[in-house]
């Protein structure tokens with residue numbers, strides 16, 4: 001074997017070793033699966049829909065209590081007799097949560113500022129809204145880590161809702 005053949009042999013065998021190493025790195029069995037999105041952990045569209053349905057039931061129940069906080073803002077919607085408007089709010093909430101938690105749903109509603117314009121929602125009302133939402137999460141068996149993640153998303157929207 002002359003010098004040239006020797007170098008060629010070394011280069012070829014090191015390339016074979018490198019290729020073998022790379023194919024190991026790309027081996028799907030060795031690549032960790034991506035962490036499931038919050039959306040997936042909530043049970044995808046089915047899980048999110050259950051939470052939104054419970055939440056809206058909680059809001060309606062709260063508006064019927066003697067010291068209600070949510071009646072002022074929700075009464076125009078609830079007493080309008082327009083069931084389609086309630087359904088639209090439900091669908092918008094499902095899409096909004098579905099999108100914000102990494103799902104494939106797309107929110108097509110108004111911006112938060114526009115949706116709550118003129119309502120003059122207070123921090124206290126926002127808090128009661130949050131209690132109704134938290135209860136919906138608990139009642140649907142959402143675990144603490146997912147609960148915290150979703151409530152954090154909701155809280156970041158507070159300034160776009162309160163005082164508009």
Ligand code: HEM
Pocket residue numbers: 070073074076077085089092093096108109110111115116121125126127129154155157158161
């Ligand atoms: C971060 C918290 C909130 C989120 C994510 C949220 C989300 C939404 C969405 C998606 C809509 C529908 C927008 C559209 O029609 O295109 C909406 C409307 C509405 N929201 Fe909120 N909201 C929040 C806080 C609140 C609070 C605190 C109140 C009252 C205390 C409230 C009362 C309402 C009412 C009354 C409507 C109008 C429904 C209608 O007339 O059709 N929201 N909200």
